Ligand SMILES: O=P(O)(O)OC[C@@]1(O)O[C@H](CO)[C@@H](O)[C@@H]1O
């Protein structure tokens with residue numbers, strides 16, 4: 001098999017990676033600094049002068065980081081005491097070696113995947129270094145605002161689910177498949193609500209997606225929903241006997257509306273018995289602005305339960321119940337907030353790889369997960385997804401992703417080129433999506 005191609009990088013001027021590092025990442029850093037400024041009084045009320053001192057130190061740390069980024073300085077080792085620090089610093093060494101003497105790893109010369117993940121880990125370091133504000137999530141405000149601005153869309157999907165559950169036992173196989181396909185697409189388009197691509201600007205879901213699925217269907221560039229359905233249906237038929245289970249793992253992406261669409265899909269899988277257990281995987285630290293942390297996950301369930309809308313609160317109660325019963329399990333392994341391509345998981349996080357090998361199918365939500373699945377490399381559009389996974393095959397897997405980075409594989413000959421002529425920004429504007437399956441064998 002040919003060697004994997006080079007990584008996307010800011011060294012390719014004019015690329016989306018270059019634009020992200022030059023413009024969008026500094027914007028995100030500036031927004032974090034502004035957020036800290038705006039919380040000064042809160043820090044004072046909660047912690048007195050110590051809180052204000054800590055805020056000042058964090059801001060100066062982040063301003064220095066922004067200058068390093070904007071002037072293409074070399075990456076520097078982390079020096080906080082977190083469990084993942086040695087792994088990050090080993091990775092920096094690795095980047096030094098692979099740059100084969102072309103100078104130090106730096107923001108515009110190193111792989112985009114590395115430098116972007118590194119920025120979020122340095123933001124976390126800025127807070128960790130400065131107790132008592134070390135537990136402050138600088139993206140929390142934006143995630144909460146996005147949740148409340150998506151209320152109508154959230155009510156619509158929760159209502160749809162509860163109506164569906166009323167007679168789910170009476171649905172025949174075809175009706176079940178149709179509903180499964182609908183909720184897969186809602187989860188796909190929910191991925192547009194991502195605050196990293198908008199650099200923190202409002203990106204909430206204003207309208208109900210359910211009425212527009214047919215309009216969006218032609219924007220799905222790879223549609224492997226049938227493969228997913230067959231795998232789950234065959235597994236369900238086997239689970240009539242007691243011992244066998246159907247475990248679905250969901251590698252979560254954004255909090256807010258997208259998380260609700262993922263929980264709605266999971267509820268459908270459990271209630272239809274297409275899955276006997278669902279495992280959710282979130283992030284250990286605030287990540288890519290809107291990615292789901294354990295706090296976000298629990299906050300969302302509590303928010304639903306206390307909502308003054310019957311179906312929202314019913315969902316919140318049911319979902320909390322599934323977690324209590326162990327039908328649903330929440331995990332958050334540090335690997336998901338490391339810079340590594342997923343093809344290194346077996347070496348870097350063998351425990352997580354072994355955990356995922358128990359899955360019947362792993363659903364990877366979002367663009368960053370797709371970039372890590374395929375190594376964020378300059379693959380040809382027609383390279384098979386299986387090849388681009390570069391031997392990452394813990395179990396059958398499916399990527400559900402709207403395109404927000406210049407990487408896409410598994411297309412038909414000419415499909416990418418045709419899209420490029422009709423819409424130059426097709427890979428980065430989030431208008432197109434994929435539901436791309438790999439059987440793993
Ligand atoms: O993983 P998600 O939330 O779907 O998207 C993450 C993202 O917004 O951040 C990066 C650009 O800054 C890209 O991977 C993508 O655009």
Ligand SMILES: [Mn+2]
Pocket residue numbers: 194196253254288290291366368
């Ligand atoms: Mn995200």
